[in-house]
Amino acid sequence: MHKHHSLLFFSILxxxxxxxxGALLFHxxxxxxxxxxxxxxxxxxxxxxxxxxxxxxxxxxxxxDGTAPAKKWVSQMLATDDNSILxxxxxxxxxxxxxxxxxxxxxxxCIISSFAAADKQMILRFLYDWEGKAxxxxxxxxxxxxxxxxxxxxxxxxxxxxxxxxxxxxTGNCGEMNQTHYGSAKDIRDLMNHLSSVILPEIYLSxxxxxxxxxxxxxxxxxxxxxxxxxxLSARLGLFNDGMFGNAFxxxxxxxxxxxxTSDITEKGTRQEELAFQNNFCPYVPNGGEAVLANSYNDLDxxxxxxxxxxxSYLSCDHEASVLEKWKKNKYPGKDKTFQGVSGYNYIGAHLxxxxxxxxxxxxxxxxxxPQLKLQLTVSNEGFAPSYRAFETSMILTDETGNSTxxxxxFDTRTLDSTQEKTLFVTIPQKExxxxxxxxxxxxxxxxxxxxxxxANQSAxxxxxxxxxxxxxx
Numbered sequence: 001m002h003k004h005h006s007l008l009f010f011s012i013l014x015x016x017x018x019x020x021x022g023a024l025l026f027h028x029x030x031x032x033x034x035x036x037x038x039x040x041x042x043x044x045x046x047x048x049x050x051x052x053x054x055x056x057x058x059x060x061x062x063x064x065d066g067t068a069p070a071k072k073w074v075s076q077m078l079a080t081d082d083n084s085i086l087x088x089x090x091x092x093x094x095x096x097x098x099x100x101x102x103x104x105x106x107x108x109x110c111i112i113s114s115f116a117a118a119d120k121q122m123i124l125r126f127l128y129d130w131e132g133k134a135x136x137x138x139x140x141x142x143x144x145x146x147x148x149x150x151x152x153x154x155x156x157x158x159x160x161x162x163x164x165x166x167x168x169x170x171t172g173n174c175g176e177m178n179q180t181h182y183g184s185a186k187d188i189r190d191l192m193n194h195l196s197s198v199i200l201p202e203i204y205l206s207x208x209x210x211x212x213x214x215x216x217x218x219x220x221x222x223x224x225x226x227x228x229x230x231x232x233l234s235a236r237l238g239l240f241n242d243g244m245f246g247n248a249f250x251x252x253x254x255x256x257x258x259x260x261x262t263s264d265i266t267e268k269g270t271r272q273e274e275l276a277f278q279n280n281f282c283p284y285v286p287n288g289g290e291a292v293l294a295n296s297y298n299d300l301d302x303x304x305x306x307x308x309x310x311x312x313s314y315l316s317c318d319h320e321a322s323v324l325e326k327w328k329k330n331k332y333p334g335k336d337k338t339f340q341g342v343s344g345y346n347y348i349g350a351h352l353x354x355x356x357x358x359x360x361x362x363x364x365x366x367x368x369x370x371p372q373l374k375l376q377l378t379v380s381n382e383g384f385a386p387s388y389r390a391f392e393t394s395m396i397l398t399d400e401t402g403n404s405t406x407x408x409x410x411f412d413t414r415t416l417d418s419t420q421e422k423t424l425f426v427t428i429p430q431k432e433x434x435x436x437x438x439x440x441x442x443x444x445x446x447x448x449x450x451x452x453x454x455x456a457n458q459s460a461x462x463x464x465x466x467x468x469x470x471x472x473x474x
Contacts, residue, residue: 033373033430035363037469042338042357042382043458046346050121050446050453051164051286051389052353053084054317059130060111061091064103067110074114085164085314086115087123089130089175092148096128096139100151109155116162119449123240123288123314125167126152127175134173134180142182145170146194153198161448165204165286167240169195176242177208178252185215185266192216192237201231202448204286204388206238209253210277211268213237218265228284229414238285239278244315245291245298245306245323278310283417286388288314294322300344301333311385311418313353350456354413355383357456358442359421361468365430373428377409377442377468380421382456387413391453392445395426396465397438405432413444430473438471 046053058077060070088111095104115122126148128137139145148170156163169191172180182191188207193216196205207213214220217234226234243251248271255268263269269277278287287310291298297306317324327345339347359378366372375395393409407426416422443465444453452464460466 032365033363033433033474034472035469036472037361037363038459038467040358040360040466041458042456043460044338044342044346044350045456046349047355047454047456048082048084049353050084050449050451051387052313052383052385054349054352055083055085055087055123055314056081057087057089057316057318059089059091060107061094062100062104062107063094064101065107066103067106070107070110071114074111078115078118078120081120083317084119085121085123087125087167087314087316088112088115089125089127090152091128091130092126092170093128093137095148096137097144100148105151105155108152109158112155112159112163116159119162119451121162121164121449122159123165123167124156124163125175126170127168127172128170129173129175132173132179134171138171138181142187142190145182145191149191149195150198156203157200160200160202163203165206165238166195166199167206168208172208174242177212188212189216189218193233196233196236201236204236204238205233206240206286208240208242209268210239210274210281211266213239213281215266220265222281223284236285238282239287239289241287241289241310242319243292244289245295245303246293247295247297251292275306275309282311283386284388286313287311287385290316290319291323292320294320294326298323298326300327300330300347303327304332304334304344304348307348307351307384308418313385313388315348315352351383353383353385354381354387354416354418355456356380356413356416356444356453357382358466358468361440361442363469363471371430373430373433373471375426375428375440375468377424377426378421379411379416379424381416381418384418386415386417389446389448390414392447393424394443394445395468396441396443397428397433397471398441399434400437409442433471433473435473438473440468440471441465442468 168175168177169188171182172178222234226232228235241250241253243253254271254274259269259273328343330344332339332342332344332347357380359380362376364374366374391413393411395407395409396404398404409424409426411424454464455466457466
């Protein structure tokens with residue numbers, strides 16, 4: 001009798017447990033959270049983001065005058081500069097035949113630290129000439145140049161968060177590696193190899209022409225033996241072009257003779273060949289410069305496709321006035337409806353470097369016993385180039401009381417190339433969310449500077465976040 005009662009009791013208990021469990025599962029499964037996505041549209045706004053954009057050029061000649069005049073000079077430059085990035089040329093001519101003094105190095109530190117304090121990202125170019133007289137102003141030996149590289153390195157390396165890249169190897173007229181005593185293949189390899197050995201790998205380096213780049217790396221396919229982002233010289237050596245669109249040859253950047261299988265590694269290719277080389281190589285290393293000499297090659301219908309092809313991240317807003325004025329006076333000629341009626345100058349400014357646009361957000365739910373919410377985000381890069389430093393991406397859920405929870409988004413921003421899009425996923429266990437209403441937003445930050453990365457969405461907030469939608473958890 002007792003055994004019968006025990007079996008009946010356990011049967012009833014099992015029935016109740018199964019019933020309650022079934023009810024809970026039924027409730028959990030059918031009481032689905034409701035997600036209302038925000039419709040996204042692209043803005044024509046020129047974004048202010050680190051490591052890209054129009055830049056001003058500033059030049060300072062190191063001397064024994066101390067840090068006071070250097071600091072005053074930086075303040076004057078900053079007073080009228082609202083760009084994110086700048087080109088700083090440091091003239092070492094007063095020390096070409098000797099060592100840089102402590103006073104000179106203190107001046108250099110004062111200048112870089114002052115621009116860094118203003119959250120400027122810097123392109124640095126060290127040189128011995130501003131007047132086209134490098135042959136008479138350069139040091140008398142390559143060893144003296146290498147000594148100067150070694151001397152400036154500790155100062156530069158102290159500001160990896162704000163020094164984006166170095167241009168050139170200190171030689172040539174205006175530091176452009178031309179008309180120099182040290183322009184042979186052996187010399188530019190020697191100088192660049194030394195510079196890369198003393199400058200930290202977080203900082204990119206660059207040379208004036210694709211032919212010089214191939215010469216230094218001794219390869220026409222630089223990533224055949226190395227990988228992007230691995231810290232090698234191949235992975236950090238980019239280009240700068242201060243003859244951009246000047247003519248069919250970009251003022252000596254290209255040649256008129258096609259390359260062949262027997263061409264020397266140091267030879268220049270045609271415009272078409274070198275544009276193709278940049279198109280393959282510059283998704284991984286930065287490219288920029290200045291446009292010169294108004295002509296048909298810098299007409300907007302030709303220049304804009306070439307800027308996409310070359311992956312241009314930074315461009316001078318000081319040189320050359322004739323080209324810049326042409327861009328300002330003429331409207332964007334393309335088919336992108338967002339930019340109809342916008343000047344060519346502003347269109348180019350809006351696309352220099354990376355330009356992220358959150359296209360859509362959807363939500364699905366997976367699992368029965370332990371359901372999870374999966375947010376799917378589609379992000380495109382509308383800019384001319386990728387980002388060359390990785391950013392931190394997060395999804396933010398904010399409840400009705402203002403409390404926020406952050407969910408990391410696995411996304412190496414460096415891999416989102418120009419004109420491409422990626423689908424990102426964020427998984428959230430439903431049990432971690434209390435009942436109520438949540439607003440969802442996407443946020444991206446540069447870990448080096450702490451600056452927010454602004455998106456091109458019309459809905460984007462001043463702090464950089466992009467509203468994605470609302471979530472109701474029953």
